[in-house]
Amino acid sequence: MGLLKFCLKRIISIIPVLIGVTLLTFLISRVVVPNPARAWAGLKASQATVQAIAIRYHLHDPLYLQYYYYLRDLLSGDWGTSPVNSQPVLDNLTAFFPATLELAIVAIIIAAALGIPLGVYAAVHQDKGIDHAARLFSLGTYCAPPFLMALLMQLIFSYWFRILPSGGRFSPLYPLPHKITGLLILDSILSGNLQALGIALIHISLPALSLALLTFGLITRLTRSSMLEVLRQDYVRTARAKGLVERVVIFKHALRNGLTSIVTVMALLFAFMLSGAIVIEYIFNWPGIGRYAVQSILSLDLPAVMGTTLVFTLIIISVNLLADIAYAVLDPRIRLD
């Protein structure tokens, strides 16, 4: 099977999943909720508003019709209006998205930069002291609740040593960099604004580090086990027999293959990271979708929470799709089945 055909087949296969996912979010927001009109209008809304919402979202129609309208609204960009701030949910989500994206990218870079070398090191020194220390450390970070990580970071670096800000994305005392992508670090670099770059980096460091530590354990464990697999292969033995330096064998021959299997679990990593981001963004007052989700929950804002749920799930489904395609590019054997 060619790569193109594989991609097409894979893309078509997510259509039933998307239908299922929207059906489930529909059921949660229209059937599981005891009084959908009231929930969508807001707890303080007048009877007239509740009536208007019921008509606007066709809440008196049979369920299959309601689902049709629900899908039509989703596709046309009407994800409901937040009863709390009276703004369209989709506008809020797009406004908060860049901050979450930036945080996730920086966190994944940190986690990979720390976790992959440690995983390789642990695999090469399998069953030695360092391997056990790495295992315990990564299990520890895997088991730590995200708020513990974030609170400790904040306590140590912001309150005890006072070297990093305890929250926010940028200093209110300085002008923001010229908006190009919405990612502050990238925008600062693109517009050559070094001062803004410094401020953005200082602000992102603690939340990104907390988030990175959460996924760090997972990356280390995955790298270790896939390296153990690869290091036993014949071609690694051949490379050694050729008289190559061990460093070259490990990093050029083994790691390159070991890393392809990590691609397959990217979706898992992202899901883990987004869940962590919900708590970490809230604690660091990071203006992303995670903080938006918590604030919406605290104010019982159903449309906003359902919007967040859908966005997070769509991200995971897309990451999964991209990971599968990337894997097929890296390893042609996958396309055969």
Place this chain on the structure above:
Amino acid sequence: MSLFDKTELRLTGVYLLRNKLSLAGGAIVAAYLALTVVVTLTGKFLLPYDPYVQNFAQTLLPPNSAHFFGTDDLGRDIFSRVIAGAPIEAQIAFVVVLISLAFGGSLGAFAGYLGGMAEELLMRITDVFLSFPALVLAMAVAIAIGPGLTNSMMALLVVWWPWYARIARGEALAIKNSQYMEAAHAAGLRDVQIVVRHVLPNILMPLLVYATLDISNVILTGSILSFIGLGAQPPQPEWGRMVFDGQDYLSGAWWMSVLPALAIFVVVLAFSLFGDGLRDAFDPKLRRR
């Protein structure tokens, strides 16, 4: 193998170390469960302070000999609250894991055994559930049915059962063509009887091992739900909620949030270590990894 085979000795040592970690985890799990039982039976009786009584003369005291974990913004003893909250986490974990195991497990066993449309349908349904990040789906269900301890458990159940259905289906598929199944067929047993008497008992062990490992995941996710306000409501001494209430006071009174968070961490880590060891013991193939 000679007695002084170095590799073998080293391996034995490694297993011992690995077991030690799991044993330590098991010991903490046992202590935690014992504490849960004692607190559930005796209530506030054995606690140093009443976990609900406010004392405005003693707010935000740092940890000291009278208050091991300090006091909170309302002057309540945090140590007593952490101990009183221990059964809540255990309750969430066991209710969610056991019901998921029973419901998802039997659904998966039937689907795997019957095959065909039933199996296909169940797999597609679990696909949908598993497309959601667990916490996010639980969050959506919990907000829809309203915050609270029971509701947060229901929300977790909605998210948790598909995993068990998948594992049970896989295990049922693996034993489907074995001879004793054929014999059961030949003996004229009906499908339901075969699944209940032969499939379920044979796939129970791998499910239970998975469940042990899974308890830590449930506690972790449950505590996050409580942290974001969807679990037990104040003044109940639920750990995640205590962390949330304490985080505003972090700069001046770190013990209010950090100590309950550490309690969650210790319990989650203990269940993980214990579950890991249990899985390794049941699957020799995993021992080398």
